[in-house]
Amino acid sequence: MSEIETTTIAIVGGGASGVILTNHLLQSDRDDLRIVLIEQNNEAGLGLAYGTNQPEHILNVQAARMSALETRPDDFIDWLRDHGYDDVDLPTRYMPRMLYGNYLKSIIERHKADPRFCIFKAKCVAIKENDTQAELIFDDGTKMGATFVVLATGHDETPSPAFKHSVKLGRAGDNSRPYDGDTLIVGTGLSMIDTWLELESRSQAGVIRAVSRRGLTPLSHGPTKPTPLEDDEIPFGAPLSAIMRWLRTKASLHMENGGSWRDVVDGLRPFTQRLWKSLSIADRNRFLRHGKPYWDAHRHRLAPQLRDRLDAAIASGRVELIAAKLGEISPGANGYEVALRRRGATRAEKIDAGRIYDCSGIIRNLGQSPNPVMRHLIETGMAKPDEVPIGLALSKDDSLLNHGNTSSRRLFAIGPLARASYFEIDSVPDIRPQCEALARRLL
Template sequence: MGPEGRHAIVIGGGASGVLLAYQLLKTNTPHVRVTLIEKRPEIGRGLAFHAGNPEHLLNVRVTNMSALPDDPEHFWNWLCARPGGPLCPDPYCFVPRQTYGDYLADLIAPLMSADPTRGLTIVRGECATIRENPSDVAVTLADGTCITGTTAVLATGHDAAAPLLAGHAEPWASPTDAGIDTNATVLILGSGLSMVDYVLSLLRHGHQGRIVAVSRRGLLPRAHRRVDPMRFAESEIPFGAEIGPLLRWFRHRVEMHVAEGGDWRGAIDAIRPFTQRLWHELPLSSRRRFLEHARAWWDVHRHRTAPEVEARIAEALATRRLTIIAGKLTIIAPNPGGAIVRYRRRGQSDTSELQVGAIVDCTGIVRDPGASTNPAVRSLLDDGLARIDPLRIGIDVTRECAIVNRDGSPSRRLYAVGPLTRAAFWEIIAVPDIRQQCAELAARLGNHSL
């Protein structure tokens, strides 16, 4: 560590960036400073926790949402200390996502410093380019401002998909702001958690028209239940096995657990501490097969909804306010009323036609970094400072979160955390996983010169 101190530039002020900044600064180490770059007006929000529909609940129980891996009750205690109380009777509940955004903002606020040589500095703006030099990193913002530091960490979170067609509604914008006619038929692309959120938004804003969701398999997320996880002995898990034997083993263990009176959710929760190692030791060909054939089923069982959200969606399905179609779009033809959409149901050769007033793409985040519109990511890829992993689901990073360049060499100054690192870690989109990753990276950077 040089006499000028250590300066980490964290690019992205959503959950990943806030958790990392907190871990870097929590010990109040002298001569350590963090600059957090975020283009949105609020810190800690991002796509996941922006202030929106209060009916958009966390998909993880309060008890698992502490920002601090060494203090599991931190979020619950924060909720209990609020003037209005904790909003729910015990930690095994689900609170609005915007409340979690408030929590992250409160977490980071005490670390902000008026002294530019230490503590946290928030810079509002968009990172345009990142350069790695022999002795520092240089980050240039869209307005031309240049910031130099000893380390830069990409924490840009989920990259939103580019619009499917002009005039389509963004999934994070309210139906009213998007100008959606309350009587129009709304087509939602995807049937996962983002679709569930948007249906709740439509119903909250008094939508009367049909809501049709189309996805390849037509699978809906399952819901949480109050169940105890089963226990796996590490020695019984077939690490390094091909995906076929691994899934057969897991299905057999789930069936045994259910036969003994357990709930499948207990088995899914029990395997979670081992999923990153399983992914790391899975052969590349097996990872590819998993993504193509098993990922959709894993996602709907692993990433679940709150029970109260399940009830709202079940009611919408029962009253035919919502229809789920397993199929594939073949043509979207815009017209004055919105668009004519043709689709083919799964397993059928004939196509069907539907006039829709609005289309909302809820297929989720950009999965191929090559399609990213994020200028910081594009800068690294275009300059060869980063490369896309062989499965094209993230940028290539080491197990220590160092970004790997075009030639295969890991950087000593550029790192990444959160969803961008899914190629190496797979299960790295939820707070319980990201908080641990950020704590470990902060510890490594603290033990070495930033």
């Protein structure tokens, strides 16, 4: 590659974000383009979300909206039909995530014969930048030069340091061997659902206790017809309290007229990123503390059959939801002893857990990320957490801002790392347009 003048784009992370960006870049007919997809795990295209072998882990978006390409909206549907799924209701179905992982792998297979593309299996631990190129450094000391580097590392695969002794589902420390006692899951969102389903498939004994500050779980999908909204009726730039009041009023009036709150939430979806950007920094942080759990429960919903199954497990006592603040976690006679104070209680109590799973979602302070390349970039000042520290500080073109607030010429971020800028940037329908726009800029 170094013997000819090329534009080399290194993408760090081979999950959904990395694969979707790769796919957009390789639509170009440029001969001088080189794409290196860097993935430390066995296969590109899987990541945390789609690397599951559990058929009950299903997508939370209907199949019709899950194409990896903006310009080919039926790409996933066509792939499903090519693989024997020809149901009449296919576009509206919520397919298993393992199938979507296979779809992403098939996209990589499409490009493997392209001489402009390669996959490099390695763990990036540091990045340097100079006037002529960026340099990636890997854990074995190997180095690689690139014209541009795009960080697409997605969700952290190691537990948050805030929850000692915890593990992530399917990652280091987790295994399918039964263990004594009950299970504690930190978090009550979609990741908790995944963990609960996996534990059920393992026939794990004991009660599964899921804990979060408010104890809110995802609500059910249902028939929906998104409410058409116009720009001039959405309170862009208003204080958070006024926006929430407007949303509650809108939903109440719609329900009084026979509609569903889902219609209003889904109607707002095309505007959520703009609405987020219109908030002050103080209101963004306020929303994360107080409003996000309620938004997530209504916005990131469960397929009806899973919601029914969860309700049955709660009713039977197999699953216990606890609204509480976690305290000290320490080794105990039955695995671990966990202190918690239930919502509204004045005193803490202690419970036992044979294993603790971290399903707490986003890291609220990116500076504490267990990802080594992220820590290196922040510690050296090449990057910084946003003022809303759930993501990196980025300029309008998705390039990294350093500690001096200067935009990088070579380093960019996509997907969940861009949460502070976009808020909703975890699902494929949100990631896809970001990847397409960045691909156009890089090319």
